[in-house]
Amino acid sequence: MPDTLIDFLRHGEPVGGRCYRGNGVDDPLTETGWSQMWSALGEACPWDAVISSPLQRCHAFAQALGERHDLPVRIDARFREVGFGSWEGRTPDQILADNADEYHAFHADPLCNRPAGAEPLEQFGKRVAEGLNELLETCPGKHLLVIAHAGVIRAALGNVLQADPAGWYRTRIDNAGLTRFRLGGQGLRLEFHNLPVLPEASNHT
Known part of the structure; x- marks a missing residue:
């Protein structure tokens, strides 16, 4: 049986x-955001199916990609972004101006110092891990694309690499960045992280 591949694509701008912008703010993509995502994938289509966060900055592109390549697309709410509670929709500068201590405490230890009303980081990590593990168990030998968020990709990385949730925010994930996990004879491994262009896209230029 071939290896199981799961690619994660972060939404564009x-x-x-x-x-x-957690799961309480549902902004659409800008034109730049759409362009970032199409540019990351090119004309390549190595996937058997697309799974998407329900938020429109992910799902709108998933639907468009599915229509372009005749791929099945389904929503999995476990891949929605983490909830930021009272910080939803606020900029770092706004939070710093109102409560610099709270802002710095969060970035020093995001596990223990959550914004008011925010989703617990361990709970968030658990739902992302459940979604990822279900794909690995139910789709052996398939190549899947998950269109999601920076927080979701950080949680997936943390699960695979067995990293402490307190350190997840040290990982950079750009708009339309690509991360791949491979399940094969050596177990579940990270193949690449935050690439700007899908490797298979070079075969379609």
């Missing part, structure tokens, strides 16, 4: 600029 959303409307509204940089802010704490």
Whole structure:
């Protein structure tokens, strides 16, 4: 049986600029965001199916990709972004101006110092791990694309690499960045992280 491959694609730039955009803010992609995602994938289509966060900055592109390549697309709410509670929709500068201590405490230890009303990081990591493990168990030998968020990709990395959740935010994940996990004879491994262009896209230029 071939290896199981799961690619994660972060959404492109959303409307509204940089802010704490969790699962409580559902901004669409900008034109730049759409372009970032199409550029990352090119004309390549190595996948058997697409799985998407329900938030429109992911799902709208998933639907368009599925239509272009005649791929099945389904939503999995476990891959929605983490909830930021009282920080939803606010910029770092706004939070710093209102409560610099809270902002710095979060970045020093995001596991223990959550914004008011935010989703617990361990709970978030558990749901992402459940979604990822279900794909690995139910789709052996398949190549899947998950369109999701920076937090989701960090949680997936943390699960695979067995990293402490307190350190997840030290990982950079760009708009339309690509991360791949491979399940084969050596177990589940990280193959690449935060690539700007899908490797298979070079065969379609």
